[in-house]
Amino acid sequence: MSTATTNAPQKRSFTAAASVYVNERTSLAGFVKELGRKAFPDHWSFLLGEVALFSFVVVLISGTFLTFFFQASMVEVHYDGSYVPLKGVEMSVAMASTLDISFDIRGGLFVRQMHHWAALLFVAAIGLHMLRIFFTGAFRKPREFNWLIGFVLFVLAMAEGFTGYSLPDDLLSGNGLAIINGMVKGLPLIGTWTSFLLFGGEFPGTAIVGRLYTLHILLLPALVVALIAIHLVFVVVHKHTQYAGPGKTQQNAVGPPILPIYAAKAGGFFFIIFGVLALIASLFTINPIWNYGPYDPSPVSAGTQPDWYIGFADGALRLIPPGWEFVWLDRTWSFNILVPLIAIGIFLVLVAAYPFIEAWIKGDKREHHIADRPRNAPTRTAIGAAGVTFYAGLWAAASSDILATHFSLTMEGVIHALQFVVIVGPFIAYFVTKRVCLALQKKDREIVLHGYESGRIVKLPGGEFIEVHQPLDEYDRWRLVSFESYAPLMIRPNARGRITPAQHVRAALSRWFFEDRIAPVSRGELEASHHDEHH
Amino acid sequence: MAQDDTSGADLVAADSSHAAPAASPGTAVIAADAFENPGFPPHRPRVTDENPERQKRAQRTVYTLFYLSILGSIWSIAAYMLFPIESNDVGMVRLNNMFFGLGAALALLAIGFGVVHWGKAVMTDVELVDERHPIGGSPETQAAAVQVFQDSDRESGFTRRTAIRNSLIGALLVFPIPALVLFRGFAPQDQLPVPLLSHTMWKKGTRLALDPSGVPIRAADVTIGSAFHVIPEGLQDLEHGKLEEKAKAAVLLMRLNPDELNEREDRKDWSYDGIVAYSKICTHVGCPVALYEQHTHHLLCPCHQSQFDVANHCEVIFGPAARALPQLPIAIDDEGYLVAQSDFTEPVGPSFWERH
Numbered sequence: 001m002s003t004a005t006t007n008a009p010q011k012r013s014f015t016a017a018a019s020v021y022v023n024e025r026t027s028l029a030g031f032v033k034e035l036g037r038k039a040f041p042d043h044w045s046f047l048l049g050e051v052a053l054f055s056f057v058v059v060l061i062s063g064t065f066l067t068f069f070f071q072a073s074m075v076e077v078h079y080d081g082s083y084v085p086l087k088g089v090e091m092s093v094a095m096a097s098t099l100d101i102s103f104d105i106r107g108g109l110f111v112r113q114m115h116h117w118a119a120l121l122f123v124a125a126i127g128l129h130m131l132r133i134f135f136t137g138a139f140r141k142p143r144e145f146n147w148l149i150g151f152v153l154f155v156l157a158m159a160e161g162f163t164g165y166s167l168p169d170d171l172l173s174g175n176g177l178a179i180i181n182g183m184v185k186g187l188p189l190i191g192t193w194t195s196f197l198l199f200g201g202e203f204p205g206t207a208i209v210g211r212l213y214t215l216h217i218l219l220l221p222a223l224v225v226a227l228i229a230i231h232l233v234f235v236v237v238h239k240h241t242q243y244a245g246p247g248k249t250q251q252n253a254v255g256p257p258i259l260p261i262y263a264a265k266a267g268g269f270f271f272i273i274f275g276v277l278a279l280i281a282s283l284f285t286i287n288p289i290w291n292y293g294p295y296d297p298s299p300v301s302a303g304t305q306p307d308w309y310i311g312f313a314d315g316a317l318r319l320i321p322p323g324w325e326f327v328w329l330d331r332t333w334s335f336n337i338l339v340p341l342i343a344i345g346i347f348l349v350l351v352a353a354y355p356f357i358e359a360w361i362k363g364d365k366r367e368h369h370i371a372d373r374p375r376n377a378p379t380r381t382a383i384g385a386a387g388v389t390f391y392a393g394l395w396a397a398a399s400s401d402i403l404a405t406h407f408s409l410t411m412e413g414v415i416h417a418l419q420f421v422v423i424v425g426p427f428i429a430y431f432v433t434k435r436v437c438l439a440l441q442k443k444d445r446e447i448v449l450h451g452y453e454s455g456r457i458v459k460l461p462g463g464e465f466i467e468v469h470q471p472l473d474e475y476d477r478w479r480l481v482s483f484e485s486y487a488p489l490m491i492r493p494n495a496r497g498r499i500t501p502a503q504h505v506r507a508a509l510s511r512w513f514f515e516d517r518i519a520p521v522s523r524g525e526l527e528a529s530h531h532d533e534h535h
Numbered sequence: 536m537a538q539d540d541t542s543g544a545d546l547v548a549a550d551s552s553h554a555a556p557a558a559s560p561g562t563a564v565i566a567a568d569a570f571e572n573p574g575f576p577p578h579r580p581r582v583t584d585e586n587p588e589r590q591k592r593a594q595r596t597v598y599t600l601f602y603l604s605i606l607g608s609i610w611s612i613a614a615y616m617l618f619p620i621e622s623n624d625v626g627m628v629r630l631n632n633m634f635f636g637l638g639a640a641l642a643l644l645a646i647g648f649g650v651v652h653w654g655k656a657v658m659t660d661v662e663l664v665d666e667r668h669p670i671g672g673s674p675e676t677q678a679a680a681v682q683v684f685q686d687s688d689r690e691s692g693f694t695r696r697t698a699i700r701n702s703l704i705g706a707l708l709v710f711p712i713p714a715l716v717l718f719r720g721f722a723p724q725d726q727l728p729v730p731l732l733s734h735t736m737w738k739k740g741t742r743l744a745l746d747p748s749g750v751p752i753r754a755a756d757v758t759i760g761s762a763f764h765v766i767p768e769g770l771q772d773l774e775h776g777k778l779e780e781k782a783k784a785a786v787l788l789m790r791l792n793p794d795e796l797n798e799r800e801d802r803k804d805w806s807y808d809g810i811v812a813y814s815k816i817c818t819h820v821g822c823p824v825a826l827y828e829q830h831t832h833h834l835l836c837p838c839h840q841s842q843f844d845v846a847n848h849c850e851v852i853f854g855p856a857a858r859a860l861p862q863l864p865i866a867i868d869d870e871g872y873l874v875a876q877s878d879f880t881e882p883v884g885p886s887f888w889e890r891h
Contacts (some may be wrong), residue, residue: 013578037663038663038665038667039662039663039664082620082622082623082624082628083625083711084623086661092700098617102628103620103625104620105620105634106615106619106620106631107615107632107635109628109632110631110632110636110639112616113632114636142670153648159799159806168811175822175838178782178820178821178822179820179822181820181821181836181885182817182819182820182821182822182884182885183820183887185821185885185887185888186820186885186886186887187640187886187888189888190888191887192728192729192732192887192889193728193886195728195887196722196726196728197719197721197722198716198721199722200721200722200723201722201723201726201731201779202728202731202732202776202779202782202783203779203782203821204778204782207780208719216600237670238670239665239667246572246573246574246576247572247573247574247575247576247664248572249572250667251666251667252663252664252665252666252667253664253665253667254575254662254664255662255663255664256660256661256663257661257663260654260658260662261654261658261660262654264650264651264653264654264658265650265651265654266657267650268647268648268649268650268651268652268653268654269647269651270646270647270828271643271644271646271647271650272643272644272648272651273592273647274643274647275639275641275642275644275645275646275647275738277641277703278636278639278640278643278644278645279636279637279640279644281632281636281823282632282633282634282635282636282637282640283633283636283637283752284689295778296747296781297778297780297781297782297785297816297823298746298747298764298766298781298785298823298825299764299823299825300822300823300837300838302826302837303837304837304838314838314839317819317820317839317855318839318840318854318855319855320855320858321855322841322851322852322853322854322855322857323851323857324855324857325857325858325886326857327890327891330891331888331889331891332886332887332888332889332891334857334885334886336819336855336856336857337820337886350677356855359563360563362561362563363559363561363562364559364560364561364562364563365558365559365560365561366559366560366563367558367667367669367670368559369667400840401837401840411835411840411842411853415840415853415854428752446764474573475573475576477570477573478570478572478573481569482568482570484560484563484564484565485563485564487562487563487564488562489562510562514562517564519564519566520566520569520570521570521572522567522568522569523569523570524568525567533805
């Protein structure tokens with residue numbers, strides 16, 4: 001790359017020689033020049049996306065190993081492996097090969113457990129990463145598409161998880177599929193045939209594991225890898241967001257260079273994630289299918305739980321009151337299945353569409369590269385808190401029986417309480433969060449105008465005690481004042497002198513979003529407050 | 536802080552100069568006397584920058600971690616051999632898993648912490664400033680791209696030649712449909728779902744047998760308060776479709792005190808001396824309703840907590856299920872074994888569209 005500097009008589013270093021050799025065959029120098037010293041903003045919350053990416057790499061590595069041993073066949077065999085309690089038991093080849101991975105291949109159990117733990121971490125990290133993006137407004141222009149891509153990745157990750165969970169064909173995974181079968185059958189018009197085609201005839205059939213395997217190791221991973229690639233290309237194109245701070249503007253990106261510091265930190269972090277997953281896999285059992293036995297439609301044990309990320313859907317099913325199903329037009333309408341599906345569907349669509357809705361309300365066409373502090377967007381933060389409460393209520397409902405037995409409550413009481421949490425809880429969370437945000441904004445103004453409490457108590461000549469307030473320096477002050485507030489939209493007639501219904505809706509939403517506006521302190525206000533204090 | 540770029544003062548100036556074709560701020564309030572960005576604060580050196588002793592120590596920590604990683608890898612290989620899986624010994628599986636894994640974890644974590652520490656404490660603490668450019672590129676580039684589309688539209692006549700365009704759109708909409716037809720092959724061509732869902736293996740005279748042994752049940756062996764998991768006799772001898780039949784035919788058999796049993800008028804003869812048989816497949820989404828509470832005569836589905844009252848023809852008393860569990864009419868044969876009077880009189884298991 002530094003071939004231009006060969007006017008110096010010194011010998012070329014090995015690094016230079018090697019990079020020239022490669023470049024003259026690949027033309028990679030332009031790429032390295034462009035990217036190698038890019039500034040990468042730094043913050044602990046930016047690691048959440050990295051956790052997701054790195055745990056996915058671990059999933060790929062461990063999953064590839066498992067494919068060499070797992071056999072996705074539902075042919076019945078009599079188990080003849082090392083695990084004595086199941087010897088001679090009839091089970092599918094899928095289950096038997098999973099037991100072989102666990103009991104007959106050294107290190108097989110380790111890789112299997114690492115695969116499962118890494119998958120759980122993958123979905124969790126995506127969820128937390130999405131919350132970080134949401135609460136800091138990092139989805140705003142120009143990053144709306146990347147929010148959508150990330151959202152699709154979240155859904156794909158859950159699909160990957162569920163298809164993988166179903167592969168061993170043990171009792172729990174079979175029961176999970178039974179539930180899917182029941183839900184699919186509840187769909188109007190297409191349900192019966194969809195289930196029939198999905199399972200290759202009647203449930204459970206002998207086809208589903210092979211089909212899910214194709215999805216699990218071919219179709220879904222290809223989509224995930226492709227979307228992650230696009231996701232990361234966009235991160236490079238947009239450059240990373242950064243938090244407000246002195247010297248940081250909408251027009252710059254400030255941070256350590258990709259080479260070497262960022263590469264060292266991120267590369268090292270990959271090994272830390274890999275290592276933590278290895279540690280967990282070596283010490284903590286997950287999905288001990290040998291305790292559950294092969295799938296059989298008849299037995300089931302109490303207290304069964306899906307993997308955590310399916311919990312919200314399972315919980316939604318549990319919260320429906322009895323009797324939400326009727327026959328109309330000679331057909332069965334299963335609202336006890338449709339209502340949870342529709343509710344979750346609306347929730348997911350709102351999550352996906354949120355950046356576009358907020359952009360429409362604000363009408364702000366500028367690019368935003370400075371991440372918001374959550375308190376400075378009170379309505380958005382409150383909406384996020386409401387969404388989290390809704391999700392958490394559904395999720396907790398998936399463990400309603402365990403909550404009831406562990407805390408000696410009635411099953412009915414837990415369900416009714418969680419119905420309350422899911423329906424009323426979001427409103428409570430919304431109002432509490434919004435008030436907390438506004439209060440924090442007021443506190444910020446207070447600190448900017450009157451300084452922070454120094455802890456130094458002074459006795460005045462008159463006998464009065466006061467605490468001395470220390471003014472902020474300009475750098476600390478900048479962090480508290482460098483945001484913009486938005487005013488509610490004023491409705492104005494358009495060119496034809498009319499006010500469209502869309503304008504009314506937008507104005508109403510804008511009022512809802514921004515009527516409790518707290519503006520950042522301006523220079524004039526700070527000066528005025530100093531004058532007050534001198535009196 | 537910034538070593539190779541502008542000072543803070545320049546940045547503030549750059550703020551306004553950059554936004555050449557200013558985009559609308561929408562309803563954002565742009566304060567006239569807002570504070571100005573004070574620029575970067577002075578760079579603060581790290582301990583390792585100022586104290587050579589600490590710098591040396593950090594370097595020692597980094598290479599010690601890397602050597603530790605090598606030890607972890609070697610330990611992992613050794614553990615693979617030291618803890619083989621002896622046949623039929625689950626304890627050895629546990630040890631193999633744990634010691635192999637701990638070695639691998641050490642190898643990975645030591646590399647990770649070593650490299651991160653190298654980056655944070657030893658590498659030169661550079662912070663760079665990149666200028667951002669509008670994502671849309673320059674107005675000229677955007678205009679050129681629009682021009683490309685306009686030229687190609689003019690040259691192809693895509694907007695103008697509507698007959699060609701619309702027929703193409705039509706063909707493109709129709710061509711995937713044959714591929715959809717192929718999906719019919721996902722299920723057997725000679726079967727239809729609704730008749731299959733409407734019938735089970737039970738028929739007149741089929742003996743009720745224990746699950747999973749298949750031993751027939753005598754009415755005399757069913758004591759009051761007991762519950763049996765039941766399959767149709769002969770199920771375990773099926774060559775094909777055993778699980779599919781079981782998924783529909785699984786039954787729970789319970790004996791209640793006849794006084795406590797509140798039977799429907801038209802089903803008076805469906806039970807035998809307080810013995811009742813109900814489908815075990817939940818009418819919600821089809822989990823086995825396997826938990827029987829003897830005192831209350833309630834059945835509980837462990838998946839979504841639907842509860843059914845056996846004393847009242849298994850009607851739903853709580854949870855998301857909407858329909859009572861279907862009842863299997865039973866009687867006894869000449870030898871005193873419990874038998875089915877017929878198949879279920881309605882489809883068992885979860886609801887489906889064509890069910891009525």
